[in-house]
Amino acid sequence: MPSPLASKWTKVFVFLLCLGPFGFLVWRTFTGNLGPNPVEFYQHTTGDWTLRFLVITLCITPFRKLLKLPDLIRLRRMLGLFAFFYACLHFLTYLGPDQSFDLAAMWKDVAKRPFITVGFTAFVLLIPLALTSTAGWIRRLGGRRWQMLHRLIYISAICGVIHYYWLVKSAVLRPLTYAAIVAVLLLWRIGDWLIRRSRAVAATAKTQSAPAKL
Numbered sequence: 684m685p686s687p688l689a690s691k692w693t694k695v696f697v698f699l700l701c702l703g704p705f706g707f708l709v710w711r712t713f714t715g716n717l718g719p720n721p722v723e724f725y726q727h728t729t730g731d732w733t734l735r736f737l738v739i740t741l742c743i744t745p746f747r748k749l750l751k752l753p754d755l756i757r758l759r760r761m762l763g764l765f766a767f768f769y770a771c772l773h774f775l776t777y778l779g780p781d782q783s784f785d786l787a788a789m790w791k792d793v794a795k796r797p798f799i800t801v802g803f804t805a806f807v808l809l810i811p812l813a814l815t816s817t818a819g820w821i822r823r824l825g826g827r828r829w830q831m832l833h834r835l836i837y838i839s840a841i842c843g844v845i846h847y848y849w850l851v852k853s854a855v856l857r858p859l860t861y862a863a864i865v866a867v868l869l870l871w872r873i874g875d876w877l878i879r880r881s882r883a884v885a886a887t888a889k890t891q892s893a894p895a896k897l
């Protein structure tokens with residue numbers, strides 16, 4: 684039986700689910716239910732969801748391998764693009780209401796406040812990933828180079844966590860929880876890479892030591 688993950692309807696369902704936080708923001712805007720500080724409400728909601736989508740995207744590969752669900756890969760690109768979508772909204776809520784679209788003031792702020800510098804870095808690193816997320820770009824760059832480039836998501840997630848940690852004054856539990864999750868996901872990848880490498884080395888040694896058939 685084909686996996687439900689291979690169905691296009693699963694993709695449609697996940698797409699609609701990913702739009703949920705955006706729908707929530709639109710609904711809260713139109714019902715005038717944004718709390719005492721609407722800008723802060725937008726910034727916090729979009730910042731939270733950017734980080735959540737980055738983490739969810741990073742979960743796909745380990746879950747795919749550990750749970751033996753190869754078709755999960757079909758959702759990875761969409762989830763990564765949603766991380767970028769919420770990052771764009773987050774950035775716009777900063778550039779618009781916070782900086783009045785004054786790019787010179789924004790640059791000054793990026794240079795002055797370390798938590799903005801590192802958040803901006805996290806955002807900028809996502810741009811090449813979003814631009815090269817298509818099958819055409821995988822072909823153009825070649826699988827290996829494309830994979831190397833897409834490892835920038837790890838740095839973006841680390842910067843996102845530092846950004847969050849630096850902006851909270853005392854409530855460090857949530858940023859530290861994200862830090863722990865991102866650390867586990869990255870360590871799993873390093874472990875997986877080491878295992879694959881040692882298997883490849885063992886396989887090469889076995890072929891070389893096998894007597895040649897005449």
Ligand code: HEM
Pocket residue numbers: 723726727728729730731733734737770773774777781799802803804805806809839843844846847850
């Ligand atoms: C991948 C990129 C980014 C991630 C993952 C991220 C994540 C977050 C998170 C989780 C929060 C806190 C939400 C909460 O308190 O519930 C936040 C707040 C904020 N972020 Fe970002 N962010 C990113 C990029 C940026 C960029 C590019 C800027 C501006 C240049 C920025 C400016 C802010 C500001 C101004 C706040 C609110 C700070 C406050 O309440 O004092 N972020 N971000």
